[in-house]
Each structure stands twice: as structure tokens, then as C-alpha cells.
Amino acid sequence: MNVTDLVDAREQATPPPEVDSAATSGARVGSLLRPFAGKFAVVVALQVIGALAGLAPLLAVVEIGRGLLASGPVDRDHIWTVVIIGAVGLLVRLVFTSASFGLGHYVDGAVQLGFRRMLAAQLGRVPIGWFSRRRSGELAKVVGDDVSAVHPFIAHAPGELVAAFVVPLASLIYLLSIDWRLTLITLIPVLLAMLMVPFFMLPARTQEQKDFDAAMGRIASSVVEFVQGISVVKAFGGAERAHQKFLRAADDFVDIFSKWVRGMSVVAAAMQLWLSPPFVLLVVLIGGTSLITGGDLPAADLLPFLLLGLGLTAPIAALGHGFDDMQTAGRAVGRIKEVLDVEPLPEPENPVVARGHRVELRDVRFGYEDDQEVLRGIDLTLEPGTVTALVGPSGSGKSTLVQLLPRFFDPTHGCVMLGGVDLRELGSRELYGTVSFVFQDVRLLRASVAENIALAVPKADHDDIVRVARLANIHDRTLELPRGYDSIIGEDVKLSGGEAQRISIARALLADAPVLVLDEATAFIDPQTEHAVRQALTARGTDRTVLVIAHRLETIAHADTVVMLEDGAIVERGSPEDLLARGGKFAAFWQAQQSAVAQVEPSGAAVPGEETR
């Protein structure tokens, strides 16, 4: 498979997606559905015609009864005509409802695909930081299950709901034309059932429904956790206790579920009884017999009520039946809209081109939560051709700072500039073409090794991929795989953490971007790789802008500039020699590091200035 295949052909064919953050999710969902409006209308029309035609055989039975029960000679021709009309009615019903079903599901598939693509596009635009507060499994559920839950809405609701109202309405009018008293009597079961509806809406029921949903969510996340943490579950043993959280969630769920069902069982049973054919027939028969014995109704007129009366309950049944589906779909739509409503990082209308690749941070403030600032006024310039080492205690904001460069977040105040242009004015393609990074949490795709390496440079050729793979020390291992560079990660081979890390390094090397941001702890995974990466980075030599979260004293010692971060602010900056000589916070930090290293490895570490550069 060629790497460029990964990029869908439509990349060339269609303009980039409109990024209209002002459009509400509702409007976007509407615009998604609009092209299908005509088809929906056809689905409904077919279903209604088919359902009405379904009344024909029932009316035929009525007519046959009338003909046979009428006094005097039987009109045989009329009766046979009626039989034929009934049979034709059945045929029409068959053809039209089948067509409606087929078309409905076809449209449904297209709409679902549209929804999923819309969600995927949205997920590709929201700030990266938004993901850190969400479980990816839950988002996958939105794209998968929640969109599927809309299915009854699209495929069934238009046709079936309309039919469920139109047909009983037609029946009702017909029955009224025969005898209004018996019609009203026939409606008694519907009335009884409607009286039950409020019982389903009691606050207690709504609360139970909410509890049920919450319990279901807990089950889903506890099982994800259980499976992901299975190695810990096993290591800390005791099938009995380690997964008790899952079992507790399960118990909880079953209890809530039982309570919910018990709360409704009597009401639900009563409702089902009122709508059941035996009860409806009983009511019609009692009413009919009273009217017939009183001489108020010809016996033959009872027939249409026996045949069509049952159909009058259809709307209630459809509502009751569809109620759950509709609630589920409603909640699903809510979750879908929640995702669609996230403000994406705004793309500039007229992207400006950066001049050079000096990086400047001007009075940058940032916090993940409104009330907690992680960066508090950072002013920093990274010159091309220099290496800047970011040091500081854990929790000082180093990781957050470097994540602003690839625009995982926008600063809440101040700006980050690349080549004199605010990142926000820069097109995202250009930004990502310029800034490359190696961070923690390497994620490989279930795609070939070559594709994974070329992820950021889809058009790279094979030689380039091999070259960077060699540099990142993953080439030999790749050749050992069953299908070499075409081996699918996760299917043909499972890579270890270190190997995955190497692939991510190869990615960054291939991208060869003029600005490189990396976390030393993850970039230098073993002596061989560290060596290779250092060489590869310096090979480009001249004008790369490098920002590194530095942990090793040797890296710090060889940086052009050291920036010491503490509690979200820069406390010291300068060349490592100057800073050491100043004897301030950095010097203290250096001493602490050195003694820490000495504790681990007594042979001592490099001291700036003592080595040749």
C-alpha cells in the first residue's frame, strides 16, 4: 500500500470543510438532513399509501358480511368484486411498505454516514486539550452507538409514525360514519391507556430513568478500566477483590434497573392490558351487544368495529413502543450535539505566511480551568539555530508551555508568534508543517509501519522512510517483521513501548521541521537511540529552532539558553555557565540534580564549561 493512499482522494476533490463556528449544531444537523427531505417525503407517502391499502381486506370482510347478512338474494358479483378489491389492497400494501422500508433504510445509512463524518471532522478540529478531559471510548460511542440510536428516528419514525396516526384516523372517520355511539365505546380502551401515561412521567420515574442511565455509564467505564488495568488486576491478584469495582457497578446497575422496572410494572401491565386485543374486543362486543339488543344497531354493523376497532389503539402503542426509542434517540442526539457544539480552535480567514521561524511568546498566560493559571506571564524568544533547554521542578508548567507551540491550546492571554505571525493567524497546515514534536504518550495507528512513520509527511517516499527508521534505530526490527515496512501494527505485530517510541522519533525526523519541540525523557529512550537522535538533530545543523524539556545535566549543559520555570513563571534565563556563576535558583536546581544523579550513579556528571563543545 502506498503511503499517499492514506490521504483520501477527496482531499483534492473537495474544498476544505467550512469552519463556521457561529453555526449552531442544530443548524448543522438541519443542513445535513435537508438534502434528504424529498426522499423522506417519499418514504412517508409510500408508507401511508401502503398502510391505507392494508385496510382494504378488512373492509372487504365487512362488505362480504353485509352482503351475506342482507335480507333477500345475495349479490354474488358484488361479493366477488369485493374479494378482488381486498386481494388487490393486500398487494398494494406489500409493494408500498416494502419500498418504503427499503428506501427508509437506504436514506438512514446515508444520514448516519453524514453524521459520523461530521463528528469525525469536528473531532479533527476541537482543541487537543478538550480530549484530555474525555475518555476516548465515550467519544467512540458517540460516533458509533449514539449515531446508530438515531436510526429509528430516520428509518422508521417518518413512515411508521405517520402511518400509525393516519390509518387510525381514517378508520375512526369510517367508524363514525357507521355509528358514533359504538365508535366512542370503542375508544374507551384508548382513553384508559392515555390515563396511564402521566404515571410514566412521575418525577420518581424520571429520576429512576436518570439513575439507570448513570448506572449504565458507570458499568461501561468500569469495564474499560477493568480491562485496561488488567495487568494490575492480575499483579495484585485476587480475582475476588481487584475487580470488585466492576462487580459493584454491576450490582448497582441491576438494583437500579430492578427498582425502575418494579416501579413501572403495575402501570405498564395495566396499560398493556387496556391495549391488548382481548380487552378491546371485549369492550366492542359489550357495547355492540347492548346496542344490537336495544335495536339501535344492525348486527352487520358490528363487523367493522371488530375488524378496525383494534387498529385504533395503534397510535398509543406506537407512542409507547416508540417512546423508549425516542428517548434513547433524544439522549443520543444530545450527546452528538454536545460534541458538535465544542468551539474549534478558530482558523484564520486569511492565513498569513510566517517569515522565518523565530518563536516568540509574549506575556503568555494559560490555565486549563478558569481559576487555575498554569502559565503566568511568559515572555520568551527562541532564536533559529539555537537549543533552548526548559528546566524546572515537576508541575512547574513545562509540558503545558511546549504544548502551546503546536497549538494544542491557545493562550488565554498574550500570544505565541512564529516568524513574526501570531499562531492564530497562521493556517494550521503551515503551522504543523513548521512545528514538529516528540511528546509523551505515543499513539501508533493500526496501519503499516511505513504509514505510521510517514503520518506527518504523507507524500514521503520509501527511501526517506527507511532513512529515518535507520536513524531512529527501528529499521532492523522492522525488517524482522513478517511483512517488513508493510506489517500492520497491532495486527501483524505488537510493538513494545520502546519500539513505539522509536517510531514516533522517526516521524519527527522525517517531518524535519524547522521548529522542533521535544521532551527529553521520552525522546531519549535508550543509549543507542539517544545517540542517534542527537546526531540526527545536529545534522541539520544550522538554523533549527529547538525547545527541549531537559532532564539530563549534559543536555542542559550544552543548551544555548537555559530557561528555568517555577510555578508557571520564568525565574531565571541565560547560558548555563552564566546561570551557574550567578548562584541563583538554577544553580541550586543544578546542585540538587547533580546530587540526585550522584545518588544513582556515583561517577559524577558533566559540568558546563569543562567539556569541549
Next chain:
Amino acid sequence: MIGLLLRVLGNEYAKPMRRTVALMTVTAIVEGLLYALLVPVLHKLFGANPADAWPYLLGFAGAVAVYAVLRYLSDVSGMRVGTSMLRGMYYKLGDHLARLPLGWYDATRVGDVSTMASKGLLAALGVAAHLLSPFISAMVTPLTIVAVMIAYDWRLGLAALAAAPLVAVIQKWTARSSAAVDAERHERDNEAAGRVIEFIQAQPVLRAGGRTGERFGLLDDALRDVERTSRRGVGAVLPGAVSLTVTVQTVFTLLLVLGTYLGLGGDIGVAELLSILVLAARCADPLLSLSDIGGKLRGARVELERLDTVLRTAPLPEPAEPVRPDSHGVEFDSITFKHGDRVVFDDVSLTVPVGQRLAVVGPSGAGKSTLLQLLARFYDVDAGAVRIGGVDVRSMDTEDLMSRIAIVFQDVYLFDGTIEQNVRLGRPDATDAEVRAAASAARLDEVIDRLPEGWSADVGEGGARLSGGERQRVSIARALLKDAPIVLLDEVTSSLDPVNEAAVHEGIERLMAGRTVVTVAHRMRTVRRADRVVFLDGGKIVEEGSHDELLLQGGRYADFWNISTASTASG
């Protein structure tokens, strides 16, 4: 279907299940029989003296009352069985998952299993609670009605009966044709879910490559496959639904024609004929609903089969008579282990005497971590044996084995909960003082002091709210609390900065004191303190000895060491 349900769950549910099915069948028969009373009622109503219908009508009312009671009872019974099955299934699945070998778990399992635990189990419950009753009634009631018809007029009755075998054949045929599509749809859905997760987790890199949603071919292909499969699903289900409708409608038309013919010839009473036609119309609806119910049942069946497959995956065998070792030396006795097709170890032998420290070094992919996992019996070896205190780990009780081993992993996984809960996992019955002591020995107390919520700070999913070094300290505290005689360390400090590394090392030193230790390391510094070092490559032990001996030998280990020190010098 019910057989499958009972096989998955075990026979303790057989009795209540049978009772429920019996109750539902009786209810359906009563419903059918009750319609039979329509014939005498109509007969009287169409006759000379309609008032004679009242006694029969009273009987009809009585039958409806009986039907109502039966139906309520069978609903409640179905719900009760369903709920108790659901609980049973959760327990069974949970226990089983904990016993499956770690090798069973791969990237796709998380999604599979979580779908199973939510959708799958509910589907199974749905069978008992919601689907069974309509299904039984849609089959049994029409059959009863046909029997009633035969009793009144055998010709019309037999004509109606003709539908029965056809309906049965069509049901079977539809089931088969849609089963394949259902399976494929499930596969596509899972594939797409997996791609979405990937897509989300790889966002930073994907954006770097300019791949937004609609340009990420892998995901879009998966989404299109979902659509294509669902379209094919319609194609598979539609013929079945259509032929069912055709059959039912043809038979109804047949009854209409035959009945009219008989009625016009005077061979059947008008009241009987009209009752039979009303009853025939009554049969049609439930029969037509069969295709819908059948589809839902098949869906539930697929879920159940999936569950069944998982439950039937054999866990690592447990010994019938577990042996308890009385010392804690570790021995790998000419072990061979394959992971899929790849040979990870080929006849490797190693011993670690009680209280000694072994360091395992080698290029990545050499199987260093696997060595630790074999000792903890995440997998079983293909040949040879892994022993603790001379006892094969396979003859040990898993609980016992695990209680003797403390592991600190390379990737620390923390459970969503507080720091304290995560530490306590090491020994749930530890006193607060012991937990605090373990925490301060692992220098976790520094972390706790810094966090506003302290001990009860929530660590987030997988421990995401803590940094790598902080997570590692939690996991060391956990291991310290466990206080096991064997300690396994897997590249513990590989991604830590020096300050964290120093802190973690202090904890690890305490952890290792007086214990049998196997440590995997590529930070050369940590290797020097081991009593012995083995260099692993290509499934074999390439070199073995103390750090100084190996350096003198000037082999692979020495190369490794030199590169490591060289990179320090060259910068």
C-alpha cells in the same frame, strides 16, 4: 436460543426459565382460546335473538380476566428471571475476565469487552424480559386460533394451517441470511469504533500531517464500510420480511376466496364464516410482527454467542492440588516461549538465588518484559518450566503466586480513584499507618503534599492527572505495601527526570532490600548494582556475569555500556 442462554449462564437458571416459558405459552393459548368464544357470540348476535349472546359474553369477559392475570404473572416472571440472569452474567463475565491469560488481551479487546458488558448483557436480559413473551405469543396464539378454526370448519382451518410450515421455513431462511450480515456489521462497527479511538488519540500527530477528519482515509473507510454493510443488511432482511408478508397475505386471500365460495354455496354458516375471517385478520398482525421480533432475537443471539465465546476461552489452568513453595529463589529452566509466530525465548535457562538481584539488559524487542511476565504467569511457557522455590508456577495457586510477587511496571496504570485507593490495592487490609509508611518510603508524600486534595486527590482515568514520575511513585508505594518476597521491576525509571529518578530509586532500594529481584533496565546506571547481569538478544542469553566481568569481556554488554557513556560525552 434459550438453550444458548442457559449454556452461557449455567443450569441454575433452567428451572425459573422453564417456568417462565410455560407461563407465557399458557397465556398465549388462553388468548387464542378466548377468541374461540367469538364464534358463539357472533352466532347469537346475527341470529334471531341477539340477547342470547350475553351468557357467552360473560364467559368472554371471564376469559379476558384470566388472560390478564396470566399475562401479568408471566411479565413479572420474565423480568425477574431476566434481572437475576443479568446479575449472574456480570459476575460470571467479571470473574472470567480476571482469569483469562494476559495474552488474550490486545488492543481490540477493550472495545469488544465494554460493548459486551453494556449492550451484550442487556440484549441477553432483553430476551427473557421483552422478547420472549411477544415471540411466544406471536407463534402460539395464531396456532391456537388455527386449531379453533379447524374445530369449526376443517376446510378453512386446513387452508390457514398451510401457512404454518411456510412461516417456519421463511423464519429459518431469514435467520441464516441475516446472521452473516449481522456478524459483518458487528465487525465493521467495532472496526470503526477502534478507528475513532485511534483517530482521537493520534490527533496531535494527525494534525501535524494536516489530516483532519475527512482527510483521514483509514477512519473514513471504516465509516463507509459501516454504511455499506448496513445497506447490505437491508438487502438481506428485506426478502425475508417480504416473503413473510406475501405468505401471510396469500393465506388470508385464500381464506377470503374459499370462505366466500363456501359461504355463497351455503356450506358454512354466515356467523361462523365471519368469525373465522375476523380471527384470520387477528392472526395476521402477530405473524407479520414475527420478522421484527425475529430480527431482535437474532441480534440478542449474536450478542450471547459472543459472550459465550469469551466465557469459553480457557483461562490458564489451575492446579488441582496447589503446591506452596517455602523459599523464593527463581529459576527459568530451559524455557521456550512463542508469541504468535514469533519465538521470544528459545531454550533459556536462568537462576536467581534467594535475596539476589538480577538485571536483564538487551535491545528493545528482546523479550525482557516477557521474562517478568512469565514469572508472574501472565502467560505459560511452551516448553520448560518457571519455578519459584523449586515449585513450577503452574502448580501454584494463582492467588498464592501473586501474593509472593510485587511488580512495578514500565507503564503504570492507575485506576480512576483516589491516590489512597490506588496504593491500598497493594494490600487492601493494610492499616492507615502502613499505607502512610509505604507512601513516605516511596517519596509519594511529597506528591500528596503538593496536591490540594492530598490523599483523596483523584488520579483520573489511567492516572492521567499525575505525571509519569508521580504515577511511578504511586506504583512503588503499592508494591512496598504489598511486601512480597519477590520483586519484579520493568524499566521503572526509563522516562523519569533525575530528581524523580532519584526519588524513585530511593523507594526502589527499600523495595529491593532482602528480596529476590529481577529488574529490566536500559539505563545502564541502574544495572551496576545488580549481583548479576544477563544480556538478552534474539531469544537467547548472549552474555551473563557481573557488570565488571561483562565490561572486561568486551562483548555486546560492553558495547551497550560504551555507547551509553559516549552519548553523555558527545552531547
